[in-house]
Every structure is written in structure tokens, then in C-alpha cells.
Amino acid sequence: MSLSMADEQKQLLQEIERLLESGDTSALRKLLSDQRSSDIAEIVELVDNDERRAIFDAMDKPMSAEVLEKVDEATRAELFELLKDEELISLVSELDPDDAADILSELSEEERAELLESISPTESAEIKELMSYSEDSAGGIMDPVLISVPEDATVAEAVSKIRAAEIDEDFYSVYVVNKTGRFLGDVRLRFLLTRPESAKIGNLIDPDTIYVNVNTDQEEVRNIFSKNDLIVVPVLDKNHKLVGRITADRVIEVAEEEAAEDLYTMAGTDPDELDNVSVFHAARVRMTWLLPCLIGTGVTALVLMFFHDRFHIDNLSLIYTVALAFVPMIAAISGNAGLQTSAIVVSGLATGHLVALKLSQVFTREVRIALLVALSCGLLGGIACAILLHTKGLEDGIKAMRLVFAFGTAMFSAIMVATTLGLFLPFLFRRVGIDPAISSGPLVTTANDSISVAIYMSLTLLLAT
Amino acid sequence: MSLSMADEQKQLLQEIERLLESGDTSALRKLLSDQRSSDIAEIVELVDNDERRAIFDAMDKPMSAEVLEKVDEATRAELFELLKDEELISLVSELDPDDAADILSELSEEERAELLESISPTESAEIKELMSYSEDSAGGIMDPVLISVPEDATVAEAVSKIRAAEIDEDFYSVYVVNKTGRFLGDVRLRFLLTRPESAKIGNLIDPDTIYVNVNTDQEEVRNIFSKNDLIVVPVLDKNHKLVGRITADRVIEVAEEEAAEDLYTMAGTDPDELDNVSVFHAARVRMTWLLPCLIGTGVTALVLMFFHDRFHIDNLSLIYTVALAFVPMIAAISGNAGLQTSAIVVSGLATGHLVALKLSQVFTREVRIALLVALSCGLLGGIACAILLHTKGLEDGIKAMRLVFAFGTAMFSAIMVATTLGLFLPFLFRRVGIDPAISSGPLVTTANDSISVAIYMSLTLLLAT
Incomplete structure (x- = not known):
């Protein structure tokens, strides 16, 4: 379908x-x-x-x-x-x-x-x-158009009010207020059809009326909808006066937004990145997430170097140890960069936004972002490697420079491979009938790790020895 | 709120x-x-x-x-x-x-x-x-209770049909069918209130009526709702006959389910794990995701050992090299195990399911799952390590056994630390007002890596040399 x-x-x-x-x-x-x-x-x-x-x-x-x-x-x-x-x-x-x-x-x-x-x-x-109102609050997602009637009105009066309103929107309830404008409860539209015209609106009020406050967070609004099987909810201000209503169609959008946000945050990117067409902007958003990752794996490299000294292996080639110390960085950064790409693709496929239309656009954009990210990480990783070698006092400057160059190139290549996989695998999985989300799971990220570590070690061997 | x-x-x-x-x-x-x-x-x-x-x-x-x-x-x-x-x-x-x-x-x-x-x-x-009908199809989520009227009925007849139905459910539309029962379109409830009683229902049909098929996937149904701002949609069988309707409140649940599924799949766990109270069941679900990860990082260890030979460093301590070769496994497995835990917690917090109620229950359950997972991975990792040492022909059997033991213990400890962080950090982040989802992002997983690698290397140093 x-x-x-x-x-x-x-x-x-x-x-x-x-x-x-x-x-x-x-x-x-x-x-x-x-x-x-x-x-x-x-x-x-x-x-x-x-x-x-x-x-x-x-x-x-x-x-x-x-x-x-x-x-x-x-x-x-x-x-x-x-x-x-x-x-x-x-x-x-x-x-x-x-x-x-x-x-x-x-x-x-x-x-x-x-x-x-x-x-x-x-x-x-x-x-x-x-x-x-804040964009993420009930006030930010509500619709101010609603129909309210006083409690002593009759069903006939409420119906004529709906008729007079002539608004091109659907109503599922009318809201009842007292003389001072305080909200009393809602009456389902269906009761207006099935109760006598002379019935008092005040007597038809749903005793279980649920409302939200104008400042209620939209995530909370979604939870209230799903907990209580709601179609529409009135929004009140702090004085208990009606200011709007939220319908379920808006809440479905909110549920999608919030889910995408969680997914993106866990993958280390940002829904924000799609609001802007610039490739530089997207690369910057992703780098703010990869930077802590670079620092963290840099610390891991330091930890490994620390243990190199503790193991008292004097005659061990420093090049080899330093190369090994950066393996976690290569694996983590390329894994995360691939994950960021596939998170965008997976959630785009799930919401039907990316379904089979002009894929070439997505590809061009993602490849350009990947290039920027890979270049930045390659550069930063190379610098980290150079600093580590310097503190260890590697005498042979040429050797050190070759290692740094090898490392930067390896990082760049590994990220390019990982993002390409992150880009194509969800589509491929979808084509053969597997849930695309699996391609962002541990299964693929780990395969990614082996590939990027192999690329990295080969390049180090080729360029640094 | x-x-x-x-x-x-x-x-x-x-x-x-x-x-x-x-x-x-x-x-x-x-x-x-x-x-x-x-x-x-x-x-x-x-x-x-x-x-x-x-x-x-x-x-x-x-x-x-x-x-x-x-x-x-x-x-x-x-x-x-x-x-x-x-x-x-x-x-x-x-x-x-x-x-x-x-x-x-x-x-x-x-x-x-x-x-x-x-x-x-x-x-x-x-x-x-x-x-x-399949659970994930429109047929599986639809409600068969609906009101249909023939096209030549009047508004008054439609209203009396609603009155006669006396069903304790809300209606937002009545559906119009022709003499052979074929679906023609929907009429909003509000038109029944505002049009003359003698008006023909057939003339009030919404020209833009949207319907779904009984086999349409629920994810597709959600996309149709959010694309067209729907509150309710009729479901037709393959003969174009009405079989039910889907209301937006059900679709909000579907949106939550689908989002949780994507999140869990990306984190390498399964929504299925929550349907069953057994801790063993949950551990088994998570292990099916961690196993490919173990195999993948095992391949990485082989890659690193392969390069050890290529670097021609004969006098390098085999213990040290093998220890380093398993660093990616420690980092990846403990990172993923922590991510699985925090995915459960983050999505539980987002849907309000875990909000501040009997946390001790969640903790006890998660800690027991973590223990099982850590024990299994420690054991499997130890075996992998033993096999690798064997192929490399390490003469000193005692030394090899000590390394295997150190490795298993280190893996166990690293996973326990990572899952504990995955469990507590989302709550902590929430308490201080940071989005809990961040705690599952690259930021924390990377910090996790450094910690688990440090634990691992210390234990190896302590136990294996």
C-alpha cells in the first residue's frame, strides 16, 4: 500500500x-x-x-x-x-x-x-x-476556534450557535461555561443530536471532562490523550477560562515529532538539522554531537597509553601502541557518524517522507554532509594523535608525521564508508523486506567497526611504517 | 505538570x-x-x-x-x-x-x-x-461499530438512526452506502446539525472522503492521518464495503508503538521484552542483539591480531597485544548493553509509564537482567579470548588462563557499570532538567567506553601479569 x-x-x-x-x-x-x-x-x-x-x-x-x-x-x-x-x-x-x-x-x-x-x-x-505561548506547550499547539455556550442554554440554542458560527472546521464537542466565563465541562456533539431540543446544556455535561492547562507540555498532552482515548481536549488558562482546544490530529503530529526527537537525540543528531537546507548547518549540528565523542575516545586513547607504560614493555614499537590506542576512536566516531545518517533515513522512511521519491536528492545531501564531517574529524583526530605522540616524545619527527597523516586519512575513509552504509542499508533492508531500523542497530554498527578498523590499520601500516 | x-x-x-x-x-x-x-x-x-x-x-x-x-x-x-x-x-x-x-x-x-x-x-x-486481520493492519486496529445510512436517506432519518443505535461511543461522521452496500463517502456529524432535516444525505457527502483498506499497514494509516489531519477514517474491504472505522485516539497509540519499536530496534532491544515479566526472557531478547555484536567485535580482534603479525614486532608481549585486540569488544558490548537499558528507561519516561512510581521495581528488574547479560557476555568473551590465544600458540597455559579469567571478569564488570549508568543517568538527567534521551546519545556512550576500557585494562594488568 x-x-x-x-x-x-x-x-x-x-x-x-x-x-x-x-x-x-x-x-x-x-x-x-x-x-x-x-x-x-x-x-x-x-x-x-x-x-x-x-x-x-x-x-x-x-x-x-x-x-x-x-x-x-x-x-x-x-x-x-x-x-x-x-x-x-x-x-x-x-x-x-x-x-x-x-x-x-x-x-x-x-x-x-x-x-x-x-x-x-x-x-x-x-x-x-x-x-x-511556548511552541511545545498546549497553548502552542491549540486551536483558539471553539464553540462555548452558557450552562442554562438549551440544546436548540447550542445547535443554532453552531449553525451561526459557520466555521469551516469540525467540532466534536461544545464547551459549557458559567456566567463569569469559568469552564464547567464539555458536551459531545452526539448528545445535541439525540437529546430533546429543550434539554438544558448544563445537564448534559460529561462528568469525566478532561482538560489541560495552557502551559502543559505537549509531551504530557500526548500522554493524556493516549491514556484517556481522547479525540479533543479543551485548553484552560490559569483562571480556568477557555482559551482553545487541541484535536487528536495535532497530537498525532506531536507524537511523531517527539518520537523523532528522541530517536535523533539517541543517534546524536538533531531534528533541527532538517529545518535548514544548508549542508554546512547539518554538518555543524552533527559535529556538536561527535565532538564529545572525539574527546571521550581521546581519553580512552590516553587510558590505553597509560597502561602501555604500566605493562613495562620497553621495546614495544611506539607507533604500534599509539595506532592501537586510537582504534576505539576510529570505531566510535565512524560508528556514530553512520548512525546519524541512518537515523535520518530510518525516520524519514517511517514517516513516509522519503518514500521512493527523488532519492538522488537525499543521497547528494547526505554525501556532502558526510564529506564535511569526515574532513573535520580526520583533522581533529590527526591533531589529537600528534599531541599524544609529542607528549610521548617520539624522536623520529618524520615517522610521527606519517602516523598523523595515516591516522587522519584513515579516519576520513572510515567515516565515509560508515556513512555510505548508513545511507544505503536502510533502503536496501526496506527493499528486501527487513525493518530498516535494524540497519541502525548494533548488528550493523558492529560490522561497521570491523570494516573501519581494518581500513585504519591497513592505512597505518601502509603510510606509517 | x-x-x-x-x-x-x-x-x-x-x-x-x-x-x-x-x-x-x-x-x-x-x-x-x-x-x-x-x-x-x-x-x-x-x-x-x-x-x-x-x-x-x-x-x-x-x-x-x-x-x-x-x-x-x-x-x-x-x-x-x-x-x-x-x-x-x-x-x-x-x-x-x-x-x-x-x-x-x-x-x-x-x-x-x-x-x-x-x-x-x-x-x-x-x-x-x-x-x-493482522495485528498491525487497519483491520487489526479498527472498531467495527459505526453508523451507515443509504444515500437516499434524509438528515432526519440519519439522526434517528444515531438515536436508535444508542451506542456508548462517540461518532464524528456517518457513512453513506449505495443499495449494494458499496461505500460512497462520509458526512460529518456537524452537517447533520446544521442542514435542514429534509436534506438528502447523498448530497452532503464530503467530496474529499479518505478511506483505508482493511490490509493497509498501521504505520501507513498513521501517515495518512497525519498527512490529512484526520480524526476518523472508514475502513473498507476489498469489495469496497464498509467494515469498520479507525479513530485518532487509536492512531496516537499506534504512533507511540511504532516510535518505541524504532527506538528499541536501534538500541538493540525489543518492545517484546516488556510484554513478558520474566527476567530470563528479557535477557534472552537482549542477548540475541548482543550476540552479533560479540561476533563482530571478535572479527575486529582477529583483524587487530592480523596486523600485529604484519607490523613484524616479534618481541611484543602477546598478552598485551591480545588484551588490546579485545578493547573494541569491551567498549562495544558494554556500550550497547548500557544503551539497551537506557532505551527502555528513556521511552518509559517519555510515555509517562515510568514517571516516579515505584522506581525500585524497575531497578531490581533491570539490575537482574544486567547480571544475566553480563554473565553470558563475560563467559562468551572469555571463550573467544581463549580460542584466540590458542591459535596464537601461547606456550604458558597458566598465563593464558589468567588472561581469559581477567578478560571475562573485566567484561562482566564493564557491562555492570555501563548498565548501571544506563539505568540511573536518564532519571538523573530528568531530575536536573536535561532531556533524558541525551543520556543515551554518543556523549554518554563514549564516556562509558573510557570507563569500561579503564576497568578492563586494570583487571588485565592485575590478574594476567
Whole structure:
């Protein structure tokens, strides 16, 4: 099923590209208007800026706004550059306040202020209010659009309020408040259908009503949803007043975000790395995780050198001992670098984000990041090796330099091999029907270790003796 | 917020234990009837079997059934032993067919057949039907309870059908079918409230209706939900007939399951390990992941020994070289064993499952698993070391045995230290406000490496020379 979905997407992409090439705008307009905004968003993520411009020109405003909201952050950053200011303003004002607030939080402070000035004051006040909550809190993920009725209203009055609201959103409950605006509980929509029109709303309140506070962490919100099988939950401020509601679809996104975050953190990379298209940025994010690893394995090398002295083996070749002392560094750094790459690929495959579409893009990007990481680690590792040799007072300067060079080259090669495996194995595993996550497990990382140690020792032997 | 929730849980647990001790059954009955079934389920997971028995005696049947459905699989397995057969049958028949099917799939074939015979034939047919679908498919997670109306029905007729159904579940859409039972699309509940009573249902069908197939994988279902911001989706069989619906609350659970699975697989353990209370079972699951790691690092040791010969260092102490050759094994095995432990703890903390409740239980369990794993690895590592020494023809048998013993002991100690760190660091990090997931990242695993290598080399020096 997931493969056939990807196939459908591929067909749509080819069809769109064909129409773009032939310049048949009206056919393109027709094709796009028949699609779901989420499908177009995925296409927009894949095409280049010229094609994006043409696609946005061919969509009507509500569709363009939805697509802008649904693309990933990196693509949206590029769309901000691509779209004219007036265009962006008109798209943002098309969106619900919560979606608008999410998008505005990605703009620079200057652009944001400009945009907020250009839209209606009530709307801009609502957006500002939403932006004041932390992104990871209930306030940050809630939707302020809801229907509340006083406790002494009748079912008929509640229904006419829903009718009057005429909002293009779904409701699953109406919320009941007392005269001072304090929240009392919720009434399921189904009760409005099945109870007499004259019934008092106050009597239909669910005695088990669950609510969250505006400051509740989004991870906690997810746990409350899954523990209580919720579809929607009201959000209250500290005065027990209703400020919004969170629906389960948003919580599914939160669950995915939080899971990806844990996975990335354990693999030593950052979801942040995907929000930015720059390869340098991604390499920097990964290096901040590999640096402690370099230092740690440097300490291990020192530990091993310390024991070399304790074993009282005077006539042991220093080159050989130093080479061995750095084996853990080679194994750990190349293992982690490979793990970082496969974590990105595995979680991309799981969320369907990377499924079979323009793999070449992913490959080019990952290989360039790997090159930067391998170069940096090779350099830093070489320096660490040089320092260690210096403290041990290796007389033969040429020999020491050759060892350092061998070490840097070996580190570079080992990382390149490990990241290449981390990149291709998840896809390969998936193709033959094995869970891609296994390719990031101990099984593959250990195989990786043997390979990188073999490369390292061969290069040391070749270059340093 | 999450801490205060845990505090509430703790208070409830203390209150229940106090009432159990004093034998005040009516007060206990009153207290339990005021709680949410999800809260009681968490308490039931924590108390011993005698207390469980007393709690189930004090709850009414609907509440007992809900609690049985909400506890984790390991606890449920113990409840199956604890509850009398008639009791189990009456609780299962209290549940919705989808929940009943989930629970039945955990029973032995014999017990299942017995239970299915004891309930009403229609109910048992429905449950059997549900159990025929794969657990990870849309059919396996769907709820067969839904409301469908023919396309020529009016809004008033649809509403009276909902009223007549009188099901204790929430609906967000009604589904429209044609005369032959083929699915046509869905109508949101809100339209039934806001459109004239005489309007034809067929005209209110959402043109963008999304559905899934009964065989669609649950991961794909989750992706469809998050891509299209869904709350509920209908499930069709291969003849395009309605067979059920999946609601977002179930998908949130799926998202958590799938994320935990990826995390566990990457850390080299298995969500399966938590479904069974046996420590031996858990140790076996982890060993199946550590074994390839042992073999892989054994290959690395061979590689390093191979290079020892290539470097032509005849007078190098064989003890020292062999000791160094096993450094990657020590580092990798203890690192992975620590990672397995912390993956369990980190994901337990994230889902709120482990939050501050009876930590001593978790500790005792994890320490016992660690002991088993460390003993097995120590033994296997020692054997590998003995074989390698044998092939190298170390003349001094006593020396070789001492090295093997040193190696086994060192491996055991290093794993114990690593798992202890993997167990405590996530809690410690959480307490001081750092993301617990970081403690499973490269940062800590590398620190772990240095510590275990230092322990290993010290023991080798102490015992083998």
C-alpha cells in the first residue's frame, strides 16, 4: 500500500512536470484543483523554485494557503523568499489563527511585524496571543476556534450557535461555561443530536471532562490523550477560562515529532538539522554531537597509553601502541557518524517522507554532509594523535608525521564508508523486506567497526611504517 | 505538570493501600468508583496480586472490564491467572468487540476457544472476524461499530438512526452506502446539525472522503492521518464495503508503538521484552542483539591480531597485544548493553509509564537482567579470548588462563557499570532538567567506553601479569 501511494505521488509529479514543460496552464490549474493540498505540498517539496512559482500561480488562494501550511519548514523557508510580500500576507490571512501563528514564528522579527500590521487588527491580536505561548506547550499547539455556550442554554440554542458560527472546521464537542466565563465541562456533539431540543446544556455535561492547562507540555498532552482515548481536549488558562482546544490530529503530529526527537537525540543528531537546507548547518549540528565523542575516545586513547607504560614493555614499537590506542576512536566516531545518517533515513522512511521519491536528492545531501564531517574529524583526530605522540616524545619527527597523516586519512575513509552504509542499508533492508531500523542497530554498527578498523590499520601500516 | 500528575497518582496509590490494609471495603468501593479507569489501570500495574484481587472485587463490572483493557500486556497476563474463568468471560463480553479481540489474542488458543464459546454467537462471530486481520493492519486496529445510512436517506432519518443505535461511543461522521452496500463517502456529524432535516444525505457527502483498506499497514494509516489531519477514517474491504472505522485516539497509540519499536530496534532491544515479566526472557531478547555484536567485535580482534603479525614486532608481549585486540569488544558490548537499558528507561519516561512510581521495581528488574547479560557476555568473551590465544600458540597455559579469567571478569564488570549508568543517568538527567534521551546519545556512550576500557585494562594488568 505504501509503495502504491508513492507510485501515485510519482505519477502526479510526472504529470505536473509534463504540464509545466508544455506550458498548458489551464490543464495544470484543473489538475491541481482536483488534488488534496497535502499531496500538492509533497510535490512542492520536491520540485525546484521555478516549478514552485508556476504551481503557486496555478492554484487558487485557499489551496495555496493550505499548501504553504503543509510543506516542511525547509521548503517553507524557500517559499518565503519566492512569494511576493502581498502574496504572503494574503495567504497568511487566509489561514486559521493557529496555523498563521505557526508560520509567522518561522519569519524574521521584521517580516513578522510587517505582516502582522497588514492584516486585520482582531486577527493580528489573536495571532500575537497564540505566539506568546511556548511552541511545545498546549497553548502552542491549540486551536483558539471553539464553540462555548452558557450552562442554562438549551440544546436548540447550542445547535443554532453552531449553525451561526459557520466555521469551516469540525467540532466534536461544545464547551459549557458559567456566567463569569469559568469552564464547567464539555458536551459531545452526539448528545445535541439525540437529546430533546429543550434539554438544558448544563445537564448534559460529561462528568469525566478532561482538560489541560495552557502551559502543559505537549509531551504530557500526548500522554493524556493516549491514556484517556481522547479525540479533543479543551485548553484552560490559569483562571480556568477557555482559551482553545487541541484535536487528536495535532497530537498525532506531536507524537511523531517527539518520537523523532528522541530517536535523533539517541543517534546524536538533531531534528533541527532538517529545518535548514544548508549542508554546512547539518554538518555543524552533527559535529556538536561527535565532538564529545572525539574527546571521550581521546581519553580512552590516553587510558590505553597509560597502561602501555604500566605493562613495562620497553621495546614495544611506539607507533604500534599509539595506532592501537586510537582504534576505539576510529570505531566510535565512524560508528556514530553512520548512525546519524541512518537515523535520518530510518525516520524519514517511517514517516513516509522519503518514500521512493527523488532519492538522488537525499543521497547528494547526505554525501556532502558526510564529506564535511569526515574532513573535520580526520583533522581533529590527526591533531589529537600528534599531541599524544609529542607528549610521548617520539624522536623520529618524520615517522610521527606519517602516523598523523595515516591516522587522519584513515579516519576520513572510515567515516565515509560508515556513512555510505548508513545511507544505503536502510533502503536496501526496506527493499528486501527487513525493518530498516535494524540497519541502525548494533548488528550493523558492529560490522561497521570491523570494516573501519581494518581500513585504519591497513592505512597505518601502509603510510606509517 | 507531569510531575504533579505523578504526585496525584502516588497519593491515590497510598490511599488505596491504606484502605486495603484497614479492610474498609465500602470506602475502597467508593474511592474506586470516583476514579478514571485509566488511573486505576496504572495503579493495578504497580500493586501485587493480592491487592489486585481486592481491587477487582471492589469495582463494578464495567469498570473492571475497562481496567482489564487498559493495563499493560504483562499485567494483563498476570490478571488472566488471577481472575476466575467466569469472571474473565463476563468482563470480556462487557467490552467492545475490537477491545475484546485484542485481549483474546493474548490468551492461549485453548482458553480463547473456551471463552468464545461462552459468549453470544453474534458477538463471538464478530470477534473472530476481527481476529482474522493482522495485528498491525487497519483491520487489526479498527472498531467495527459505526453508523451507515443509504444515500437516499434524509438528515432526519440519519439522526434517528444515531438515536436508535444508542451506542456508548462517540461518532464524528456517518457513512453513506449505495443499495449494494458499496461505500460512497462520509458526512460529518456537524452537517447533520446544521442542514435542514429534509436534506438528502447523498448530497452532503464530503467530496474529499479518505478511506483505508482493511490490509493497509498501521504505520501507513498513521501517515495518512497525519498527512490529512484526520480524526476518523472508514475502513473498507476489498469489495469496497464498509467494515469498520479507525479513530485518532487509536492512531496516537499506534504512533507511540511504532516510535518505541524504532527506538528499541536501534538500541538493540525489543518492545517484546516488556510484554513478558520474566527476567530470563528479557535477557534472552537482549542477548540475541548482543550476540552479533560479540561476533563482530571478535572479527575486529582477529583483524587487530592480523596486523600485529604484519607490523613484524616479534618481541611484543602477546598478552598485551591480545588484551588490546579485545578493547573494541569491551567498549562495544558494554556500550550497547548500557544503551539497551537506557532505551527502555528513556521511552518509559517519555510515555509517562515510568514517571516516579515505584522506581525500585524497575531497578531490581533491570539490575537482574544486567547480571544475566553480563554473565553470558563475560563467559562468551572469555571463550573467544581463549580460542584466540590458542591459535596464537601461547606456550604458558597458566598465563593464558589468567588472561581469559581477567578478560571475562573485566567484561562482566564493564557491562555492570555501563548498565548501571544506563539505568540511573536518564532519571538523573530528568531530575536536573536535561532531556533524558541525551543520556543515551554518543556523549554518554563514549564516556562509558573510557570507563569500561579503564576497568578492563586494570583487571588485565592485575590478574594476567
